[in-house]
Amino acid sequence: MTLQITYRKPILKTSNLISPIIIGGKSVSDKSGLHAMSSRNLVDRLEKILELHLDKIIIFGMPKLHDPSGSQAWNNRGIVQNTLRTIKENFGKKIQVIADVCVCQYNMSGHCGILNRNNDVDNDMTSQLMAKISLSYAESGADIVAPSSMMDGLVLSIRKKLNDNGFNDTTIMSFSKQFSCLYSPFRLTTFNNFSKKIDKSTYQIGFSNSREILRKVKLDLSEGADIITIKPSLGNLDLVSRIIEMVNCKIAVQHVSGEYAMTKAASRNKLIDEHEWTMGYFTCMVRSGVDMIISYAAEEIAAIL
Numbered sequence: 001m002t003l004q005i006t007y008r009k010p011i012l013k014t015s016n017l018i019s020p021i022i023i024g025g026k027s028v029s030d031k032s033g034l035h036a037m038s039s040r041n042l043v044d045r046l047e048k049i050l051e052l053h054l055d056k057i058i059i060f061g062m063p064k065l066h067d068p069s070g071s072q073a074w075n076n077r078g079i080v081q082n083t084l085r086t087i088k089e090n091f092g093k094k095i096q097v098i099a100d101v102c103v104c105q106y107n108m109s110g111h112c113g114i115l116n117r118n119n120d121v122d123n124d125m126t127s128q129l130m131a132k133i134s135l136s137y138a139e140s141g142a143d144i145v146a147p148s149s150m151m152d153g154l155v156l157s158i159r160k161k162l163n164d165n166g167f168n169d170t171t172i173m174s175f176s177k178q179f180s181c182l183y184s185p186f187r188l189t190t191f192n193n194f195s196k197k198i199d200k201s202t203y204q205i206g207f208s209n210s211r212e213i214l215r216k217v218k219l220d221l222s223e224g225a226d227i228i229t230i231k232p233s234l235g236n237l238d239l240v241s242r243i244i245e246m247v248n249c250k251i252a253v254q255h256v257s258g259e260y261a262m263t264k265a266a267s268r269n270k271l272i273d274e275h276e277w278t279m280g281y282f283t284c285m286v287r288s289g290v291d292m293i294i295s296y297a298a299e300e301i302a303a304i305l
């Protein structure tokens with residue numbers, strides 16, 4: 001009797017993966033496993049990424065200078081703008097480049113916008129500011145801008161600003177973000193001052209509120225978003241499945257710094273096999289209908305694939 005073996009095709013592919021690059025004036029390694037890199041090593045890193053057959057990256061800037069408004073975020077010679085130009089000059093269309101659009105790692109407050117007199121984030125002023133930052137990134141070569149501050153009308157103001165300046169083809173990837181402690185390792189690595197806890201509950205969504213996140217996704221799409229990203233990924237795959245039933249667009253998730261750090265910590269303590277867990281978890285994401293996964297583990301997983 002011949003033994004029947006069923007081979008299952010892996011459903012996770014390198015084309016599902018997006019590698020985040022945290023770029024700053026100097027290289028920083030954190031105990032969470034996160035690395036911020038200096039622009040000096042950028043071209044080498046991207047060559048290695050291409051060798052792994054990855055073709056999408058997202059850039060997070062870590063500026064040297066901070067001020068109350070976070071003005072380095074829209075400085076035409078800022079860290080992200082310079083990085084975008086270097087990538088496009090060296091790699092052209094070989095890599096699709098997404099630029100994270102926010103001011104929290106650029107200003108002094110750590111909030112994702114402009115504060116008013118009551119120290120609340122001002123919705124309309126922040127939306128206009130994000131449109132200005134998005135235009136600056138598009139002019140520097142970003143293929144996709146990824147606003148994450150969750151203001152009402154944010155996507156509309158960015159779409160309008162881009163179209164008014166001839167960037168009709170620049171894609172908008174809009175984040176639907178839950179208020180979570182799982183962003184802490186990223187903030188520890190990149191923020192100017194991480195001593196205080198920042199309450200973002202007025203503009204980010206709580207875990208129990210699925211209706212609000214679904215409403216936000218619909219609103220962003222009606223305003224011109226092309227891709228929806230849900231973060232964190234852990235605990236939110238039910239929302240992904242519901243969104244896929246509801247809308248017709250590409251869906252991404254961000255496997256955030258805290259999720260990555262937890263896996264690394266458990267592996268360091270020899271409690272789990274980190275690659276087996278991550279492969280399995282990413283496969284579940286694709287099974288739920290996710291098209292793209294932003295993850296600090298993207299390069300490790302691409303090497304296995």
Ligand SMILES: [Zn+2]
Nearest residue numbers: 102103104112
């Ligand atoms: Zn932010």
